[in-house]
Amino acid sequence: MIHNMHKNCTAMTSLSKLDFRVNETWLPTTECELIKNQSPSIYQQVSSKTRDIRVEHKKALRPEGVESSTIKQDYSKELSEEIYSLFKASDEQNFEDGMETEFSKKLICLIKEYADEAIEIITGIIIYERVNAEVATEALRWLGNIDHAPSYRFRLWLLERSLSCSKARIRDGAILGLSSLNDPHAISYLKLAIEQEKCTELRKDMEQVLAQLESIS
Amino acid sequence: MPFLLRKIRKNRWYTEDVSWLNSGELQADCLSDMVTKHNKLSVYRITDDKSNLKRVAAALVATCTNISNFDYFLFNEELLQTIGIKSEETKGDTSDESVNSWHIDLVEISVAKLVNLANTASKYGERDRILEKDIKKILAEGFRNGYINREIVKLKSEEVEKIEKLV
Numbered sequence: 001m002i003h004n005m006h007k008n009c010t011a012m013t014s015l016s017k018l019d020f021r022v023n024e025t026w027l028p029t030t031e032c033e034l035i036k037n038q039s040p041s042i043y044q045q046v047s048s049k050t051r052d053i054r055v056e057h058k059k060a061l062r063p064e065g066v067e068s069s070t071i072k073q074d075y076s077k078e079l080s081e082e083i084y085s086l087f088k089a090s091d092e093q094n095f096e097d098g099m100e101t102e103f104s105k106k107l108i109c110l111i112k113e114y115a116d117e118a119i120e121i122i123t124g125i126i127i128y129e130r131v132n133a134e135v136a137t138e139a140l141r142w143l144g145n146i147d148h149a150p151s152y153r154f155r156l157w158l159l160e161r162s163l164s165c166s167k168a169r170i171r172d173g174a175i176l177g178l179s180s181l182n183d184p185h186a187i188s189y190l191k192l193a194i195e196q197e198k199c200t201e202l203r204k205d206m207e208q209v210l211a212q213l214e215s216i217s
Numbered sequence: 218m219p220f221l222l223r224k225i226r227k228n229r230w231y232t233e234d235v236s237w238l239n240s241g242e243l244q245a246d247c248l249s250d251m252v253t254k255h256n257k258l259s260v261y262r263i264t265d266d267k268s269n270l271k272r273v274a275a276a277l278v279a280t281c282t283n284i285s286n287f288d289y290f291l292f293n294e295e296l297l298q299t300i301g302i303k304s305e306e307t308k309g310d311t312s313d314e315s316v317n318s319w320h321i322d323l324v325e326i327s328v329a330k331l332v333n334l335a336n337t338a339s340k341y342g343e344r345d346r347i348l349e350k351d352i353k354k355i356l357a358e359g360f361r362n363g364y365i366n367r368e369i370v371k372l373k374s375e376e377v378e379k380i381e382k383l384v
Contacts, residue, residue, distance in 0.1 A: 169228040201230075208346065208348060
């Protein structure tokens with residue numbers, strides 16, 4: 001099955017080269033570094049007191065000198081186009097909780113194939129809110145649901161970071177993803193998000209997830 | 218008076234933190250949760266004490282491909298009279314026969330009535346969420362007690378395996 005998924009991913013890559021052309025300037029090469037330097041977020045406020053899990057993650061999974069920078073940039077550009085096209089193509093889709101879609105299947109496939117490379121691109125799309133909130137929310141829900149250890153810490157980081165997004169619907173997707181991951185690491189981020197949350201209904205939902213995580217820690 | 222339940226996505230119903238929305242208005246996207254077929258809207262009857270709510274939630278999640286959280290709104294059945302919406306008791310399509318017997322179709326729904334129902338239910342009803350972790354426990358209970366016929370659930374086999382580990 002995994003083999004077939006990988007084959008599908010390869011096919012998608014080929015298709016995206018032929019069918020999709022997006023503005024190549026949409027994604028800065030060092031986007032994640034820019035994100036970390038933005039105005040104060042929940043991520044920055046909490047991570048100033050804790051370790052930067054993302055930097056650790058990169059050190060652990062991407063040793064220096066494995067790829068030349070030119071090859072890596074070309075590879076990332078193709079993957080960026082493919083992932084961005086996937087998100088844009090799902091703009092009109094009506095998602096339902098618990099229902100797999102072509103979007104979720106392809107998203108999972110890409111993450112399993114490209115791990116942190118894919119998550120880094122998805123991070124740019126979600127944090128900079130380059131797609132509509134419904135698609136971003138759907139992606140965050142599935143990010144918490146994927147059974148894929150190599151991308152785990154980066155997915156956790158993105159879900160925690162997404163608690164700072166400007167749209168309430170995206171923040172809701174983040175808490176559902178965190179609820180699925182069920183990792184007490186998110187507790188401090190959730191507490192801060194609850195303090196800052198202006199939407200009463202969402203705050204209550206955040207408290208529900210916090211209670212779940214506190215019950216296991 | 219019993220309640221009527223409709224599965225939704227809660228975040229489509231947020232009214233706070235949506236800067237362009239006027240007071241008392243709903244986001245149009247919430248109508249994605251009110252999709253009719255043949256001018257009918259499918260709902261489930263929930264008892265006054267809500268004792269069958271979790272069972273309905275589990276049965277509806279079991280009609281999906283993956284286990285997930287369950288968002289819903291509940292509104293008092295008597296609101297139907299206020300809005301002028303008719304209802305018919307029809308058999309539901311879940312893997313729990315009792316839940317199927319609690320199914321109701323709201324019928325002859327016009328666009329105006331649908332919007333009125335969304336507004337009224339939002340104003341007087343309640344929205345809530347059961348998290349995925351709790352849904353798993355409720356599904357396991359349904360498997361254990363034989364409420365849910367595991368042969369006809371629509372969940373993927375790996376999802377069924379997750380539940381069977383909890384039984």
